[in-house]
Amino acid sequence: MDMARGHIDTTHTDDPFVAEYDGVCGGYPVIGKMRFPVRVVVEAHRQLGDVEKIAERYPQLTRAQIRYALDYYAANPRRVDEDFERNAAVYREYVKASSLPWRV
Numbered sequence: 001m002d003m004a005r006g007h008i009d010t011t012h013t014d015d016p017f018v019a020e021y022d023g024v025c026g027g028y029p030v031i032g033k034m035r036f037p038v039r040v041v042v043e044a045h046r047q048l049g050d051v052e053k054i055a056e057r058y059p060q061l062t063r064a065q066i067r068y069a070l071d072y073y074a075a076n077p078r079r080v081d082e083d084f085e086r087n088a089a090v091y092r093e094y095v096k097a098s099s100l101p102w103r104v
Contacts (some may be wrong), residue, residue, distance in 0.1 A: 017068040028083035029072060031065050039083040041069040 018029050018038060029038040041061070044054045051066050058066075073080045 017065055018072045026083065026086055028086070029069075029076070029079060031061065031069055034060070036061065037083065038069045038072055038080050039087065041066055042073045042080055043084075045070055 017032055019032065020027055020029055024030060024035055025037050030036055031038065031041070036058075041054065041058075044057060045051075045066075048054055048057065051063055051070075054066050055061060055063050
């Protein structure tokens with residue numbers, strides 16, 4: 001376990017579906033080696049509510065990958081929720097910076 005980051009380093013596992021890699025998507029869970037955040041699948045499920053609709057929206061994902069990502073979230077909600085919060089914080093900073101007057 002990487003105590004500084006609070007999560008297990010899964011960069012060398014044989015898990016074909018979900019892993020965490022330093023420097024990829026902030027080190028948060030992604031689907032396999034695709035760099036596709038689990039957070040995106042969870043958000044799509046919240047919006048669409050159906051694996052088939054998610055598969056239509058993201059044809060690069062298999063239904064098994066989608067289900068596994070949702071199962072991963074069910075088992076590890078805190079880790080994925082950290083990724084949601086990190087992205088929300090980055091967005092808030094972007095909006096804040098965008099509203100500042102430009103300096104010449």
